Amino acid sequence: MTLTKQHARHATVSSAIPARAGIGLRSQHHWDALNNPVRPGWLEVHSENYFSNGGIPLRDLEAIRADYPISLHGVGMSLGSVDPLNWQHLRQLRDLIQRIEPGLVSEHLSWSAFGGRYLNDLLPLPYTDETLAHVAARISQVQDYLRRPLLIENPSSYLEYGFSSYSESEFLNELARRCGCGILLDVNNLYVSCVNHGWQALAYLNDIAADKVGEIHLAGHTVNQFGGQSILIDTHNAPVCEAVWQLYQTAIQRFGCRPTLIEWDADLPPWSVLVAEAATADCYMEQAYAQAA
Amino acid sequence: MHRLRELQRDFSSYVLQESQQVPAGVKSIGLSAEQRLAIYRNNTRLGLTAALRDSYPVVNRLVGDSFFAGLAAAYIKSYPPQSACLSAYGAHFSELISGFAAAQGLVYLADVAKLEWLWHEAYHAADAPILSAAALAQIDPAAYGRLVFRLHPSARFIASDYPIARIWASNQADDAGREYIDLRIGACRLLLYRPGRHVEIDYLDQAEYQFLQLLAVGTALSEAVETLLTDHPDANLPILLQRCLLKGLLTDFYLADA
Known part of the structure; x- marks a missing residue:
């Protein structure tokens, strides 16, 4: 299979991600993405799962791309690390971008590696001037290398630092202003972090620069009892909860309709359940359009 | 970047269980800093164990979930991931098994692990x-x-x-x-x-x-x-x-x- 052929096939569907609901695609659902007549508006994959020179998963993704706009969502760039940028990782991402022609490319406001060791988690950063200068410089470097803007996602977190001097929303806005990146607002993460830290969710939503929001994520979380306290863990293994749906409605009233992703990574349900969650998001977007009209 | 470097050094050592020293500056309202860090320690362990289980389903079936979790914990300690690409994680699992005292009774286990890794490489x-x-x-x-x-x-x-x-x-x-x-x-x-x-x-x-x-x-x-x-x-x-x-x-x- 040559690259030319793949590009010819891609031409069947535009790369642009519509302001509709999409679903996070995991390898267990490759068959449905290719064959199931019930379809969401677009799909998002974790970029790192396709960092190979070939093989079955990549071949599937190329075939799926002929039918869907695709967004590449990274979980391992470690933008907040003090380690040097991992250029091998960036080369692999650039190659994947060339193959798949994604409509959006996103990453997290977090760090995951120190001293060349990767912890496979999205770890929280202190929101200080030092961190801001560091992360802004790295986002700019990455955007220059990839020749496209990134969307940066707010993380869910289980701790915060006493020496932070920005709120998370201020920090994201400032990154977007300095680097020209967009914001991927994960409403479930926002809710999880607000509950865990006693932040005001509506104030957070109101603070975010509306014109910078390029995508919204929705997912399920788990309530854990820990040391006699309850804490929300971002497990992506459940339906979107009612409180998050309500925040989502507020978000799209404020930001307008945006490409909205249903993320479900663990205890994966059938494709139809994911498509139904996406349909709910589409419904709320239609209502928001109707209200705005 | 002095403060950020110290924070990430201490945080990663804590998560990889090399140190019990909680990084400075973590707020403890409700839960203590130790309890909060423990959530991240747990997430990392579970995430990497799941990645190994995905690549080694037969080893997991042969030894059962809880023994596998022990193998994974030992592996994570000896071979922490060197890239963000989880499907590349686990290349040395058969070596770890060869030297794992509690697995010596299953003489074929290390070779089965090697076979699974080659299958995984061939697939990708x-x-x-x-x-x-x-x-x-x-x-x-x-x-x-x-x-x-x-x-x-x-x-x-x-x-x-x-x-x-x-x-x-x-x-x-x-x-x-x-x-x-x-x-x-x-x-x-x-x-x-x-x-x-x-x-x-x-x-x-x-x-x-x-x-x-x-x-x-x-x-x-x-x-x-x-x-x-x-x-x-x-x-x-x-x-x-x-x-x-x-x-x-x-x-x-x-x-x-x-």
Whole structure:
């Protein structure tokens, strides 16, 4: 299979991600993405799962791309690390971008590696001037290398630092202003972090620069009892909860309709359940359009 | 970046359980800083264990979830991930198992792990066209000795003293029956490769195993044949080559300098 052929096939569907609901695609659902007549508006994959020179998963993704706009969502760039940028990782991402022609490319406001060791988690950063200068410089470097803007996602977190001097929303806005990146607002993460830290969710939503929001994520979380306290863990293994749906409605009233992703990574349900969650998001977007009209 | 560096150094040591020193500056309202860090420690352990379980489902079936979690914990300690690509994590699992005292009773376990990793590599290997007999027919027979074949990028070889392919096959998720396998059926030599959508596992005899491995490292045909016939005078070379072609194992060739 040559690259030319793949590009010819891609031409069947535009790369642009519509302001509709999409679903996070995991390898267990490759068959449905290719064959199931019930379809969401677009799909998002974790970029790192396709960092190979070939093989079955990549071949599937190329075939799926002929039918869907695709967004590449990274979980391992470690933008907040003090380690040097991992250029091998960036080369692999650039190659994947060339193959798949994604409509959006996103990453997290977090760090995951120190001293060349990767912890496979999205770890929280202190929101200080030092961190801001560091992360802004790295986002700019990455955007220059990839020749496209990134969307940066707010993380869910289980701790915060006493020496932070920005709120998370201020920090994201400032990154977007300095680097020209967009914001991927994960409403479930926002809710999880607000509950865990006693932040005001509506104030957070109101603070975010509306014109910078390029995508919204929705997912399920788990309530854990820990040391006699309850804490929300971002497990992506459940339906979107009612409180998050309500925040989502507020978000799209404020930001307008945006490409909205249903993320479900663990205890994966059938494709139809994911498509139904996406349909709910589409419904709320239609209502928001109707209200705005 | 002094403060950020110290924070990430202490945070990563804590998560990898090398230190009980909580990084400075973590707020403790409600939950203590230790309890909050423990959530991240737990997430990392569970995430990496799940990644290993995805690549080693047969090892997991053979030893059970809780023993597997112990193997994974030891692996994470000895081999923390060096990239963000989780499917690349676990390349040294069979080495860890070989040295893992509690697994010594399962003498075949390390080799089964090695087989699973080769299967995983073959699954993710690059695609390649398959060499046709017609393309070979174009070559001047006088140049046959200088032929160097390229094997499919997914081709992997493994030899074991134990019937690991039988063990592997009878522990697939969709295999309901639990077959009794007598370890005395003994050694096997295997080829794994992916000519189409599926990874295939083929049994090889001694001659085939030697010959294909010589081809895999780019040995010219004349030299490979000479070695083969010295060690296995009764080897049937035309049939061997024919089978390579039929399997779709050869993808390309070039002529070495005379």
